[in-house]
Amino acid sequence: MLPKLFLLICFLALALQASAGTLLVPADTVSGKIPNKKVALYSAGIGAVYVGGLVVLSQAWYDKNTQTSFHFFNDNAEWKQMDKAGHFWGAFQESKGGVDALKKTGLSEKQAIWLGSLTGILLQTPIELLDGYQESYGASPGDLIANTAGSAAVLAQQLAWREIRIQPKFSFHKTRYAALRPDVLGNSLAERALKDYNGQTYWLSVDVAKFLPEERKYPKWLNLAVGYGAEEMVYNDPDANSQIGIEKFGTPLKPYRQYYLTVDLNLRAIKTRSKVLKTAFYILDIFHLPAPALEYNNRKKLRFHGLYY
Template sequence: MAQAPVDTAAVNKKRLLVLGSTFAAGYTSMLVSLNKAWYDEENRTEFHWFNDNMQWKQMDKAGHFWSAFHQSRAGIDMLRWAGVPEKKAILYGGLTGIILQTPIEIFDGYQEDYGASVGDLVANTVGSAAVVAQELAWQEVRIMPKFSFHTTRYAEMRPNVLGSSLAEQALKDYNGQTYWLSVDVGAFLKKESKYPKWLNIAVGYGAQQMVYNDPEANKAAGLDHYRQFYLSPDLNLMHFKGRSKVWNTALYVLSIIKIPAPALEYNRKNGLKMHALYF
């Protein structure tokens, strides 16, 4: 739902202090956890740039877009909660994704096997800009990036890179990840439309047979990596908001995930394929 602009005098300094403190603690914790998950066993070098735009079928770029979008979305809504005027909340909160994602590139820049990526920085910026643009245009999010994951056999082939545990695989195994754009169709229709407001339509993107980041290394291993495209119904979870703050918060968090549903897939190897339930 769109929110009315908030007067400057309504800014809640106590809430801003809580936000600042929580952000600092959470930010530090995230950086420590990320450093442990990704970089503990990597060799370090001087800061440098690396062009990885042709790797992983751009699944990593989709991940950066998704992450930055939702971090900026949360930043905007938290500033609203603190009573910051609407346009300032959107513009300042919209920077959250860029602020949170940039240290990842700094970490990458010191790794011997790769480096800081301009492509990642662009994906971060586009992700943050996408939520800002929707908030300014419609005063709400109508096209929601979402994520889904399933385990694959490829992680076993290179667990040090694709993950040895379920949590690591969800983060690192691009073969099992799917990124979606879930469209709130009802928001684009007239209010008197009988279209069910809870029903979204989602388009998804994934890729398979990627054990190595380098396309030539995949071929040498006998793998034929390829892209996957999906079309699937989705739930507009925010439609089910009620009076309970706990319930509404749960819906807000879960709205970043694509629910399991039937899906139509297309890829160059198998053509069209129907999944009775895809996640």
């Protein structure tokens, strides 16, 4: 299961990477030589933020759990794989930030792509190792695969196109289900955004303009996106989940998947000379902003949302 502060660590790491990628200038070095000072500065900065995050995570989460010997826990069938989508999203954003930052240090493009793409795996694997010592769960093979897939998706696009054209994004809305089990799905809005999978949606945003000839004059700021979500998930146990629905709503809860089609704003395509705005757009672009959307779910229902987030 995704630790409650895990995504906060992702955001901290991403913010540092985005700042580095925006503010550092290319070094005048011979291609292939490593500019030690800038790489060291980047490594030290990301390391300090990450270690600090691990300390906070350990005190706020792991100290409350009983420790045991290292073991694995297969949670692949839980939460309609929404947590796996979250791991893919987190690793992708971390690796993307790593590549963009390292490209600005003076490393060769090939070095920046390969080393930066490892960032997501390097940041997320220690979390899984810590999970492996928790009695109530353990290290998840599915999480490790999702982390690797997120970093690999960055590497593949960078090697193929030298840029990101298909990016995962995240959005969240409040649901009625979190109140049924606040200890697991969250109390505050911030906790629910991290823990209530019913309100989370993960997107793949396609930079359409990059796939079309320039003469087509397609707006560079307008992407197309497909999304994935799921609802009616309070317990992983089907009987407990069904029963709480009967008790609270008069009808059993039966988890189901949702698929979306929408337009998406490509903030990185907005031209500005401001380094502050560039950094803000870079960070905000990991989120899908509210937009009209068409939903299809596996209850065979088609639904239009005038504004979905």
